[in-house]
Amino acid sequence: MFLNQLDLTTALRPSLLPEETLLFVQDAVGLYEGKLKIPQYQNGQAYLTSHRVCYVDHSEPRRNSVAIFLKDVERPEFYAGFLKSSPKITLYPKPSKQLTRGTAVATGNAANTPDGRGSPAPAAIPSVSATWVCPICSFSNPVPSNFDPATANARTPLPPCLACGIKPPLVHVVKAAISAMSNREASTLPPPYSAGPSTTTAAGSGNQAISGSGSISCPRCTFQNHPSLASCEMCGASLGSATDKRLDIAPEIGQAASPGPSLTGPLKDETIQSIKFSFRAGGEKIFFERLKNALVQRKWLLQSAPPIPKPRPASGSFEDGYSANTDAPVANPERSKVVGIAGLERRGLEQRKNNEAMIGSAFEDLEALMTSAKEIIALAEQFSSQANLGTNGSTEASALASQSASALGLVTTKDMLGSGSESLYVSELSRNLAEWLTDDTRGILRKEGGIVTLVDLWAVFNRARGGVELVSPADFEKAARMWDKLKLPVRLRQFKSGLLVVQGRDRTDEKTIASLLAWLKELHSSPTATTALWDVQTFGKGVTAQETAERFGWSVGVATEELEMAEEAGALCREQGLDGIRFWENWLVKMPFQSLPT
């Protein structure tokens, strides 16, 4: 399955997997299968996340949305566009899925034979092939064979440089290992574009290959060309045509974008040779740049990785906040069992030491912080929850704010969006907001009684963003006003006084009035503390905005507006007393006095 079903959130954005982060969004994107346009997938938004490339259709988002897992992507290819042909990014699926097809015939044999490659520099065994260059003396050292970039953290033992004896920075080795890994995978699995029955010299050295950074090396002179170039910058040899001949699926240069033929018949997953994203409104360069980075970073590998190898044997079975979510805690048999208070104290001590070491190493430099971001975020959240427990002042807003770290992955920021189009930013923000509001785990609207003023919402939203990428009030209002247009499940409502509030779409004025009246009906029979002067059985009781706010969980401003709305609709009437305005059932209309017998 190269194309996968895509789950959408309520706001019609892709629902992200755990630890998946949004990298880029671009609108006005169409999809091609090979050379053919895929009907009904011609105008939508492309979402690039750390794990997937998603297409969400503009008009039929629920039906026509697909996701491509980056782990299934063999390589991306960039086509810069020509005259009326839009720029495109082609994604080729991993060839393992295509072994039965003709493209793999050239290589012929099993997937794991590394004979296709033959670059002389690294040794034959893949695990030793990675080298890191010492930043001090620039000596090329081998990466240790047991080094796994996915699980490495600051405490992973690293051998010093063989020449000068200085320990390398962790991130340096991680980078080297990852780039070696991507090279290795690209070559161990037979890529569809390589090792064809070409007339070039040897199968090995002459290959045009995509290096880790995504550039194409010239088949003739091996110069590393930018992927968007059609011919070699140095010798002029054609880069794309060679690929074309063998693959028959690469983008044909100069092909017209829009009038191109469409795919007829249903899209069969097995036959997909490549999926092209056509960027009709720009944004392709940044998209490709970030796509390449995402392919290099391979965040999806981290998803299943065990979090931290514990440095000390005694700390092997911590049950604290951040290691609790590991699914396989390593049982350590030789750990001495200490029970009772001493055991608890010791565990606390070990945990603090562990935290200390982690924080110490994480803040050594920024890049190290990046590599262990996951652990640090978990730690920060744990600290903040402890701090809240201590001060006992955990209001809802601060609770929301403390969730911010995990919410960071969801936010849409301006630099995530292509072509700097203001409307895309606003519409994304609008979806983002709607999603955030309707998120049941946060229950923002529910806590506010289903209705919240726009100003309050703005404040809470910006707090939840944790002080980065704050949204300006103008953008916020624009985004809120787009809910109606985007058919999102929340709506912006303006009261008579001009107050803007946000509420669920299902919550109409009629429902509000009905619930108000039901409440007032209840008051008919309720025994009132003060002996009422009037006939409570008949007229019930008047309510103030304050009481209404308490009853329905609204803010007082909202309660006032809702009561006045009901009054406007004729359901309620008011009584101006010394203690302010009270609202009553409208007996003035329901029980008028007309008797004038003549």
Add this chain to the structure above:
Amino acid sequence: MTTPALPPGPSPTPPTAASTPTLAPSLPNAPPTFPFPPIYAFPPFFTLQPSPTTLSSQLSSWSALIQSYCRHHRIFALTLVDALATPLFNNTSISRKLSLADARRVLNWMASAEGGHRAEWITTGKGGGEAGRCWVFWKRPEEWAAVLEEWVERTAQKGSVVTLYEISESDVTRREEFHGMDGELLSRSLGVCVKRGKAQIFGGEGSEGVKFF
């Protein structure tokens, strides 16, 4: 819904059948208590509503109440400032009362075309300023004219001359609705009769007589 829940105590006495005729009908504290409608005990009734539809319903209720009250107590004109203290505008049982401004609004509404011209401000002297006194037409002058003609017909006084005093104050008219009628209003009503050609007024100031044909 017309007076659905009348208090059982004082029987609802129609004004014409008052068993104890009052000598001073303009005083509001007439013995048979007026049966107030239930809405009179509804606290918001004493706050004029901002919502237009509710307000118009409320004003017509007020108008009906004022007319019924005045008819019951034979009040032909209200002095606003004095009337505010009366039970009409002041419900002591629920300690709510209509403010002066709101009462004025109610009466203004009654005087308007929308309120059916059931009230009219009395302009005193040449200044023409509002003296805070107004007619309450639980019968308009035209209607009074009809009542008077009917009375003349019934008592066979056609062709004979009656004084205005006789009409409003004499014992003969004690059981009639127009007994105790304000002189000014009476002459206005008779003026309507004259215009219709049913009566003729003659005599000097203070001792006018009227002859019905």
